[in-house]
Amino acid sequence: MIEPLLEAERLMAVGLLDQAEQRFALIAEADPRNSIAVVGLARVAIERGDDEAALQHARRAAAIDPENPVAARLIARLEEVAATRAAAATPVEPPVETPPPAGPPAGPPAAPSAETPPPGPPPQPEARPSPRPPARPPTRPAPGTRRRGLLGRILGRR
Numbered sequence: 064m065i066e067p068l069l070e071a072e073r074l075m076a077v078g079l080l081d082q083a084e085q086r087f088a089l090i091a092e093a094d095p096r097n098s099i100a101v102v103g104l105a106r107v108a109i110e111r112g113d114d115e116a117a118l119q120h121a122r123r124a125a126a127i128d129p130e131n132p133v134a135a136r137l138i139a140r141l142e143e144v145a146a147t148r149a150a151a152a153t154p155v156e157p158p159v160e161t162p163p164p165a166g167p168p169a170g171p172p173a174a175p176s177a178e179t180p181p182p183g184p185p186p187q188p189e190a191r192p193s194p195r196p197p198a199r200p201p202t203r204p205a206p207g208t209r210r211r212g213l214l215g216r217i218l219g220r221r
Contacts, residue, residue: 064094071103080107098128105137114141 071086087103094100105120121137128134 064090064097068099068103071100075103075107075110080110083107096127098124098131098134101127102131102133102137105134109137109141114144117141118145 067086067090071083071090074080074086075083084104084107087100087107090097090100091104101120101124105117105124108114108117108120118138118141121134121141124131124134125138
């Protein structure tokens with residue numbers, strides 16, 4: 064059974080998903096206890112973007128062999144992806160606005176002024192971390208000393 068599994072893996076590696084899926088399905092049909100072939104079907108489904116089918120295959124593989132670590136990792140990851148997508152799809156309710164108090168206004172409305180700064184100290188620009196540390200100058204050995212790196216060891220210099 065190992066040769067057909069290897070062939071299916073090779074087909075998948077080069078992007079021939081239809082043929083790989085056919086091979087994995089034939090192996091799983093011929094040997095219903097082969098959880099590796101069912102995990103292969105789950106991986107093909109992931110490559111196609113069908114996370115629901117991949118999760119079903121991974122669960123089936125775990126049912127066949129509860130000690131299959133790949134099936135367990137696939138299930139954990141696919142359930143995490145499904146939960147994240149479900150949370151992102153949940154609509155967020157807008158905040159409830161309170162109505163203005165009833166009655167006549169207390170005075171004439173103040174016109175907003177774009178020239179008047181808000182009270183308090185002026186805003187300071189935010190400090191941003193530099194994207195990479197400052198470059199250090201290259202270090203060179205002192206004159207008259209030999210490097211003891213890999214190349215020196217290979218060439219027999221010590």
